Amino acid sequence: MTETAALPPPPLTTRPPIGLAALFGAFLHLGITSFGGGLSGWMHREFVGRRGWMSEADFLSGLAMAQAMPGVNVVNLALWIGFALRGSAGAVLAVTGVLAAPIVVIILIGVVYGRYGGLASVHAVLAGVTAAAVGLSLTLGWRAARRAARDLASLAILLATFAAVGVLRLPMLPVVAVLVPLSLIFAFRRGAR
Amino acid sequence: MRDNPLLALLVTFAPLSLASIGGGLSILSDIQHQSVDVHHWLTQAQFLDDFGISRAAPGPNTLIVTLIGWQVAGWAGAAVASIAIFVPSSVLVYGLARIWRRYRGAPWQAKIERGLAPIAAGLILAGGLNVLRTADGGWLAWAVAAVSTLALLRYQKLSPFVLLGMGALVFATANLLVLPA
Incomplete structure (x- = not known):
């Protein structure tokens, strides 16, 4: 019971590595679909749930590190996951992938909003999406809490x-x-x- | 330095990148202070509009910085502001990720991860609460968030899009009922 330190590190993985294009595509997709925030929750669903690229434990460890470091949590988390899956190239592709589309989209929304700004129904729809997206964060928080x-x-x-x-x-x-x-x-x- | 808006964006936002421990929202009031009070890039009302947009738009809320950059100096401003807010912290995290890989499996590493886990969980839950507290819609926002959370926990296969659409619909309907055209 006291000999755990003598264990060798676990093997990294026996599965074939995830392709860089697939990795970039996954983050691009997450970036553009994560309306209303809750991006960490989306990543958990995608990488642990749907694709099975990471274990829940690895994901939640990465989440804890991403939160502890300076920077935007979801960008840190994307970098951490990208690096874990495919090293330095994976890290760069994950961050650019997850940010590329949202950067364009937010400016386009800014343009449209500048034109139709203050439209009450647009405002209400945005607020409704944001409230529902909180559910993604709270769901992930609940999982993380149960494990922590x-x-x-x-x-x-x-x-x-x-x-x-x-x-x-x-x-x-x-x-x-x-x-x-x-x-x-x-x-x-x-x-x- | 004040003459060049791109340079001003860079020196304003790059330090905030490194100060944003615990997530982008922790520096929101600094972003507001710098853009509204110090540099007069935006009015207070414009800032609140930008904040609403950044919350509903895809991607992290911190993209409000990108939007501000665009409003200050067009696409170049958006690019410089994004680089300033995302690159410095990412370089740090990248360095840590390399160290973590090198010592993978070390007992101290597992202990650090275990020690940070409850803080991370607490911050995520608190973050959700804080979004709701400042959200438009009052109790309706809390109700939508509660339904969305329970549904996601209960039905793991459920697409979040269904819930986001539901949230939009509920709020749009309430908006029509409260403010008849």
Whole structure:
């Protein structure tokens, strides 16, 4: 039980690698279809659920790293997944793929909105899409929470993070600055048992 | 430096890229302050419009920066603003991904991932809540989000498009009933 450190790293994969074109296409598709936000949730459905390119554990680890680093979470996550699947080329293609279409689309919407701006029905439709897309984020959050809450300490950290940022609306940076070291201490002490 | 709008976009947004820990929304108020108060690229009302667009449009909300760049200096502005906000942080994450691969399987790595997992989960759930709190539609937005969440958890094969369409329909209908033309 104490010998886990002696285990060799698991083999990377025995499946044939995913083609770069397929990888780029998958991210391009996600980028253009992710109306209303919730892009991490879309990625989970696509890469863990539909395509089976990653395990849930690998995805959620990547998600945690993407959140911890500076930058836009979903861009970080795309980079992390792209790198995990196909190295440096995969990372570049994932980020450009996931951003290319949305960059064009947001400008086109900006042009149209500038012309028909303030149209109440357009506004309502956008708000409705956004509200429904929150469901994607919450669904992923629920999965991540179920896996992350392994014991009382991690559950307490999870609830503290949620309460501080989501309920009390404290600024994220100080909250993270306090809770990340605390959570890491718990994680390392747990491992030392 | 202020004379060249492209340069101004670059030096405004590149530092924010590295400051955006916990996601793009954490720097939203800085983006607002810089574009509205400091550089006068937009009015407050224009910024709120842009924010609504960036939330409903595909892709991350942080593309509001791209939209602002476009409004300031056209396609070149959009390109420079996008590079400024996405490249610096991506270079850091890329470096970390390489380190992570090199030490793959190391016990400390699993522990760090385990330690970060509850924070990530808490932030995602909190992020959803914060979107709803500032969303238009009040209780209707909460109801749509709740139905959407439960449906996605219950029916894993269900396409999110069905739910996004439903959200649009519910809001458009409510809009017609409340504001008869």
